[in-house]
Amino acid sequence: MDPSSLQPIKTCHVVAMPFPGRGHVNPMMNFCKHISMTRPTTTLITFIVTEEWHGFISSDPRPANIRLVTIPNVIPSEIGRAKDWAGFIRASLTKLEAPVEELLDRLEPPKPNVIVHDTFLKWMVDVGNRRNIPVASFWTQSATAFSIFHHFDLFVQNGHFNVNLTEKGKEQIEYIPGVPKMRISDLPTPFFSPKGQEVFHDCMECIWLVPKAQFLLLTSTYELETQVIDGLQKEFVFPIYSIGPAIPYFNLNDDSASTYVDQSEPEYVKWLDAQPTSSVLYISQGSFLSVSNVQLDEIVAGVHDSGVRFFWVTREDLSHNEKKGDTKAIIVPWCDQLRVLSHSSIGGFWSHCGWNSTKEAIFSGLPMLSFPIFWDQTTNTKQIVEDWKIGWRVKKDDGSLITRQEIARLLQKFMDSESDEGKEMRRRAKELQVICQKAAEKGGS
Structure with a gap:
């Protein structure tokens, strides 16, 4: 031609x-x-x-x-x-x-x-x-x-x-x-x-x-x-x-994206690499609206008292609540959230349940703890807990204070992957993960 x-x-x-x-x-x-x-x-x-x-x-x-x-x-x-x-x-x-x-x-x-x-x-x-x-x-x-x-x-x-x-x-x-x-x-x-x-x-x-x-x-x-x-x-x-x-x-395990994805290894990824499989609770309440100071203090104390490993991303100053030398916890102001959620050491996600975070949790196959604050987060919570059955509510219906004791007990139960309830929730989360990842493949919906 x-x-x-x-x-x-x-x-x-x-x-x-x-x-x-x-x-x-x-x-x-x-x-x-x-x-x-x-x-x-x-x-x-x-x-x-x-x-x-x-x-x-x-x-x-x-x-x-x-x-x-x-x-x-x-x-x-x-x-x-x-x-x-x-x-x-x-x-x-x-x-x-x-x-x-x-x-x-x-x-x-x-x-x-x-x-x-x-x-x-x-x-x-x-x-x-x-x-x-x-x-x-x-x-x-x-x-x-x-x-x-x-x-x-x-x-x-x-x-x-x-x-x-x-x-x-x-x-x-x-x-x-x-x-x-x-x-x-x-x-x-x-x-x-x-x-x-x-x-x-x-x-x-x-x-x-x-x-x-x-x-x-x-x-x-x-x-x-x-x-x-x-x-x-x-x-x-x-x-x-x-x-x-x-x-x-x-960006996940995709060589075609390597031309513009930063390949450096952040310190928080190295910390995750050192943790046991599915042992870490990822915590993020979003980047805009927040809970009251009184409720935040109870959440921080409850998370620490629970004894679970956690990765907390927040712009709030939690330094006064940090335990020095705690190797089971890390607090950062920002992270590549999907990369963290996809890490093998993450076993659950405490979230405000914004739609983007909800989709990232599902794509990563993780169960969720829901603490909605505003707008569509309440509706997303209902879908997570009742329709998809991949999470539990943290926030009370009447909006009353959740104590550190209640939070500690809930986290211990949530991160127990050997309980029958925990196994079923994680099975369902993995099932939805497969559905969503297949949908995103070539020829998918």
Whole structure:
């Protein structure tokens, strides 16, 4: 064939715009990395972040066909975001649109073929539609959580919105298509929490605008939420894709990723290497919201008193609670969470049950201890404990203080892998691990 007759490879230009929060930036970047590695010569990805987030992730290894571009911050710092959470949400919904539009208008060719945007950046739907660019709404919580918000009108009709949990928290709900029955107290906290309801209407507007997009991407594994995903597919006229966990599983034992993955061995990995198999409890309560100081002191004391080996990642200063010379414990401010969870010495995960952490635990085949704090974490907990049967609740239904004695006893029982209850929970966790890992393989769902 005459080389001059060959058509050049067409580049697909993807513009990705995450909501400026860790639980949103990370899954979208993982999704983009996955695309870029499977189509390295035919895909260009423009990843839009605030200046703050550029500082957080610009030094992270990434494929060459992912370029970072920045827009101004909506709130000066992460500290400001934590102090005024509702203000930060509203600023993201109102102040980012103009700079993003300006950025899109000055992007170098080729013109974007698709915009992948976080569902909570509702204005991006109109931005894409005005430019005749297809838009994919990227949902970073479970498909179950999406369906609950999507069917909000049913909760209002049945008198199950903004209820008193003391009176109605245990009432069962079983009218959401594809969603197994659950208690009102298992709904996302904005359905009954004053703090969540500060921005509830703003977030519902984001859900109501999803039908104006051309695609919906669910960061879930189809086999984990089959019925709810099938139910959603019947309600929308456009394609819905369950794209898998959107966690960095492609970095685990993958030579193809070695071109941009840091191969150095952190000290915490060396510590894990020295621990017996399945003996360590990994503890992380997330990076944003936290428990009260009184409850934190009880958790710290209970963990130490339990005698279990533990690996605790936290930004809290726990130095006053550390036991000098304790070789059965390590406390770090940050770690590569999936790498740690996948280590053979880890035997369980104490978590706030954010969706990303939940997916990483399942992918690693670990049972979980659940201590939800906010938003969809209560719903994820219900799925973990009741639907998938791979964990136990730590937090009490009434939110009362859990004492150090209760925590110590619970941890000793949880880390006993020889008990019948422990064996069944771990068997189920390994079963789900196989399902999710097969789904993520070539040809998987």
